[in-house]
Amino acid sequence: MPDTLTVHTLKSGLEKICTALEEAADELNQADGVLGDGDLGVTTVRGARSLRMILPELPDDLGMALMKCAQAFTQVSGSTFGTLIATGLMASSRRVKGQKEILRSELSELTADAVDAMSQRSNAELGDKTVLDALDRLGKALAEAGDSNDMLEAAKRGVDEALEDFRPRLSKAGRARIFGEKSVGLDDPGMLALKRMIDAL
Numbered sequence: 342m343p344d345t346l347t348v349h350t351l352k353s354g355l356e357k358i359c360t361a362l363e364e365a366a367d368e369l370n371q372a373d374g375v376l377g378d379g380d381l382g383v384t385t386v387r388g389a390r391s392l393r394m395i396l397p398e399l400p401d402d403l404g405m406a407l408m409k410c411a412q413a414f415t416q417v418s419g420s421t422f423g424t425l426i427a428t429g430l431m432a433s434s435r436r437v438k439g440q441k442e443i444l445r446s447e448l449s450e451l452t453a454d455a456v457d458a459m460s461q462r463s464n465a466e467l468g469d470k471t472v473l474d475a476l477d478r479l480g481k482a483l484a485e486a487g488d489s490n491d492m493l494e495a496a497k498r499g500v501d502e503a504l505e506d507f508r509p510r511l512s513k514a515g516r517a518r519i520f521g522e523k524s525v526g527l528d529d530p531g532m533l534a535l536k537r538m539i540d541a542l
Contacts, residue, residue, distance in 0.1 A: 344444065344445060345442040345443065345444055345445070346403075346442060346443055346444075346445060346448070347401075347403070347441060347442045348399050348400070348401050348402075348403060348406045348441070351399070351403070351406060351407075352396050352399060354542055355392055355393075355396060355410070356393070356396065357541040357542055358389070358538045358541050358542070359389035359390070359392055359393045360389075360541065361537050361538060361540065361541030362385040362386060362388070362389040362534070362537065362538065362541075363385075363386050363389050363390075365382065365385070365534070365537040366382035366383070366385065366386045367382060368382070368533070368537075369381040369382035369385055369530060369533060369534055369537075370382035370383065372527075372528060372530040372533050373530040375520075375527060376512060376516065376517040376520055376524055376527060376529070376530060377515070377516045377517060377530060378420075378516065380420065381420075381422055381530045381531070381534060384420040384422050384423050385422075385534055387417040387423075388413075388414045388417060388423055388426065390417070391413040391414060391416060391417045392410055392413050392414065394413070395409055395410070395413050401441050402438070402439060402440070402441060403434075403437040403438075403440050403441065403442070403443060404434045404435065404436075404437045404438030404439060404440065405434070405438070406434075407430050407431070407433050407434035407437070408430070408431060408434040410430050411426075411427040411428075411430035411431045411434065412427070414426050414427045414430070415427040421463070421515060422472070422530075422531055422534070424462065425459045425462065425463055425472065425531075428455075428458050428459050428462045429454075429455030429456070429458060429459045429476070430455070431458070432454040432455050432457065432458035432459075433451040433452075433454050433455050435454070436450065436451055436454055437451065445492055446487055448480075448483050448492070449480045449481070449483040449484035452476060452477075452479060452480030452483060453480050455476065456473055456476050456477050456480060459472075459473055459476070460473055463514065463515075464514075465514035465515065466514075468513070469512070469513040469514035469518075470507045470510050470511065470512045470513060470514070470517070470524070470529050470532075471512075471514050471515065471517075471529055471531055471532070472529065472531030472532055472534070472535055474503050474507055474529075474532065475499075475500045475503035475504065475507075475529075475531075475532040475535045475536070476535060477503075478499035478500060478502055478503040479496050479499040479500050479503075479535070479539065480499075481499060482495040482496055482498055482499030483495060483496055483499070493539075493542055496539050496542075497539050497540065500532070500535055500536045500539050501536065503532060504528055504529075504532050504533070504536060507529060507532065508526060508527065508528055509525060509526060510524075510525065511524055511525060512524035512527075512529060517529065517530075
């Protein structure tokens with residue numbers, strides 16, 4: 342992994358993520374069917390296809406590129422997950438506006454910005470067993486890794502640990518909270534989607 346990340350890096354990563362989300366559609370629909378509307382896979386596929394269409398047009402400005410990604414996702418998805426992803430991307434875009442490259446060590450700060458914005462938008466808190474918990478663990482793992490070459494492995498470890506830790510807990514936010522005790526022992530669908538994104542990298 343290079344010391345700095347650019348729009349070229351972003352495009353390469355998003356291409357892999359888009360492919361993974363389409364491949365995981367049935368799995369995500371099934372997981373969401375147990376704790377939600379059963380359409381998470383539909384949401385991620387629409388978002389992935391919309392993102393893939395704009396990848397060739399992304400500007401060199403990282404902030405503008407992330408904003409365009411957020412807009413592409415919201416154009417095709419009115420779901421909670423789609424809105425949260427777009428909100429996180431917009432928050433991250435503000436930090437890197439005008440920059441053509443960033444250090445790997447800055448990724449943890451971008452992740453923290455995304456978590457804060459997504460929490461405010463959704464009224465969910467850390468500990469509610471949502472994608473926020475997995476994203477928070479990912480960001481903290483990146484912060485601990487610093488600029489080391491194992492950042493990707495650290496990110497994967499952070500998400501995996503969140504899934505393992507929260508699986509035996511109650512879901513306390515979104516539609517999943519309605520299921521109460523039935524949510525115990527099940528993975529949060531949003532966390533699972535994030536895992537598929539990170540594993541793709």
